[in-house]
Amino acid sequence: MSSQDRGRRLNPERGLIELYEADPERADAIVFGRRTPLGRRGFLKGFGLASVGAALGAIIPFARHMPSGLVPVALADEADWVRRLSGAGLTVLNDRPINAETPAHLLDDSVTPNPLHFVRNNGLMPEGADNGEWRLSIDGEVMRPTTFSISDLRSNFRLVKAALLLECGGNGRAGYNPPARGNQWTTGAVANAYWTGVRYRDVLNAVGLKPTAIYTGHYSTDRHSSGDPDKVVISRGVPIVKAMKADTLIAFEMNGEPIPLTHGAPLRVVVPGWPGSASQKWLNRIWIRDQIHDGPKMTGKSYRVPSRPVPPGAEVDNSDMRIIEAMPVKSLITRPETGYHLKHWETLRIGGHAWAGDHVVTKVEVSIDFGASWRRTGLEMPPNRGSWQDWSLALKLPSPGYYELWARATDDQGVAQPMLVPGWNPRGYLNNSMHRVAVTAI
Ligand SMILES: Nc1nc2c(c(=O)[nH]1)N[C@H]1C(S)=C(S)[C@@H](COP(=O)(O)O)O[C@H]1N2
Numbered sequence: 451m452s453s454q455d456r457g458r459r460l461n462p463e464r465g466l467i468e469l470y471e472a473d474p475e476r477a478d479a480i481v482f483g484r485r486t487p488l489g490r491r492g493f494l495k496g497f498g499l500a501s502v503g504a505a506l507g508a509i510i511p512f513a514r515h516m517p518s519g520l521v522p523v524a525l526a527d528e529a530d531w532v533r534r535l536s537g538a539g540l541t542v543l544n545d546r547p548i549n550a551e552t553p554a555h556l557l558d559d560s561v562t563p564n565p566l567h568f569v570r571n572n573g574l575m576p577e578g579a580d581n582g583e584w585r586l587s588i589d590g591e592v593m594r595p596t597t598f599s600i601s602d603l604r605s606n607f608r609l610v611k612a613a614l615l616l617e618c619g620g621n622g623r624a625g626y627n628p629p630a631r632g633n634q635w636t637t638g639a640v641a642n643a644y645w646t647g648v649r650y651r652d653v654l655n656a657v658g659l660k661p662t663a664i665y666t667g668h669y670s671t672d673r674h675s676s677g678d679p680d681k682v683v684i685s686r687g688v689p690i691v692k693a694m695k696a697d698t699l700i701a702f703e704m705n706g707e708p709i710p711l712t713h714g715a716p717l718r719v720v721v722p723g724w725p726g727s728a729s730q731k732w733l734n735r736i737w738i739r740d741q742i743h744d745g746p747k748m749t750g751k752s753y754r755v756p757s758r759p760v761p762p763g764a765e766v767d768n769s770d771m772r773i774i775e776a777m778p779v780k781s782l783i784t785r786p787e788t789g790y791h792l793k794h795w796e797t798l799r800i801g802g803h804a805w806a807g808d809h810v811v812t813k814v815e816v817s818i819d820f821g822a823s824w825r826r827t828g829l830e831m832p833p834n835r836g837s838w839q840d841w842s843l844a845l846k847l848p849s850p851g852y853y854e855l856w857a858r859a860t861d862d863q864g865v866a867q868p869m870l871v872p873g874w875n876p877r878g879y880l881n882n883s884m885h886r887v888a889v890t891a892i
């Protein structure tokens with residue numbers, strides 16, 4: 451293993467499973483503090499004791515009796531998820547918690563199949579839950595605090611099925627320099643599935659909002675990676691006006707099936723076009739607030755960007771950060787796959803999707819000459835509000851050689867994607883720069 455490989459293996463953004471598979475002795479050294487064969491303890495510093503504690507939630511009194519290279523069974527569950535997600539073609543960015551993104555060419559379908567939908571977890575997923583026993587309670591600034599079962603939701607409210615876009619606020623983070631901490635998402639923390647559920651607003655109308663209600667606060671059953679049962683992993687919310695939009699759902703089906711565990715079984719919020727973090731998974735409580743919700747990951751620098759542009763690498767005061775609401779206009783080239791080769795006289799079929807937060811995309815253009823000229827693509831209207839839009843273009847390349855396909859979407863406000871990474875921000879959110887794909891004509 452070269453020293454560069456070793457550095458990569460120890461990248462805290464990857465995880466212990468991969469490390470165990472690649473280099474069990476070194477993994478032991480990290481987990482149990484044993485000396486590595488090379489005796490290079492200093493090398494492990496970057497990985498940090500914090501992640502060791504986070505990985506197991508406790509010290510191991512009998513560590514000295516554990517066989518070398520034994521994967522602690524506490525990590526076996528994650529190892530299984532890593533196998534399943536990477537088996538489906540996803541790129542696993544972290545295994546504890548599990549985070550995985552989808553390579554662009556696997557997102558070609560108008561509706562993303564469940565196994566190809568990116569997975570973003572801030573903590574450890576709950577154990578599987580029984581749909582019949584699941585309860586959602588709503589309290590706070592409401593007239594009639596109420597607890598609903600899933601069958602109550604199904605029978606009391608109109609069912610809605612819609613294709614809805616989820617994109618992680620950190621999608622594209624890997625493009626920022628200086629780098630921002632967190633999962634190094636490239637382009638694949640986005641997907642568009644059919645979600646079935648009830649309108650959030652119908653449920654709020656049923657329990658009756660008090661005039662003081664201004665924000666929602668969402669709670670769920672995932673567990674903090676520290677192992678502390680009292681620590682809430684993430685509790686975010688949206689302004690009441692957003693919860694009252696027709697395409698904001700409380701969902702129990704994903705593409706016509708019960709929601710898979712990775713995506714929030716059995717009940718989740720879906721707020722299309724807003725940072726994915728607004729779409730709480732494993733939802734069991736809604737607290738209606740008389741102030742902006744201040745749960746974990748609502749405050750500080752989480753899912754927030756500077757209110758004014760700052761130079762790359764700047765220190766920004768928390769009081770100068772604002773909550774991210776609608777995501778910016780963006781597009782993805784899902785065919786051809788980057789690295790594609792064709793005969794130069796063949797027709798090149800290019801296609802993908804585009805989306806624009808709370809807006810509609812009105813134009814997607816493609817350039818094959820590094821932005822010198824642009825061709826308009828055929829763009830579909832969304833099947834419903836909150837869905838991404840398909841676009842396509844067929845063309846012939848002028849001669850053999852290396853080309854880059856660039857795609858640029860423009861929304862109904864006239865706002866277009868930037869060519870390069872947009873304004874740097876401390877946590878690396880909202881990178882909507884153009885997607886580029888390499889093509890070689892022979
Ligand atoms: N309970 C809970 N809900 C959550 C999260 C989480 O960690 N816990 N992650 C959020 C984030 S940051 C994103 S981007 C979306 C991802 O949804 P997915 O995993 O179904 O793609 O879920 C959101 N809902």
Ligand SMILES: [Mo]
Nearest residue numbers: 618619726727
């Ligand atoms: Mo996210």
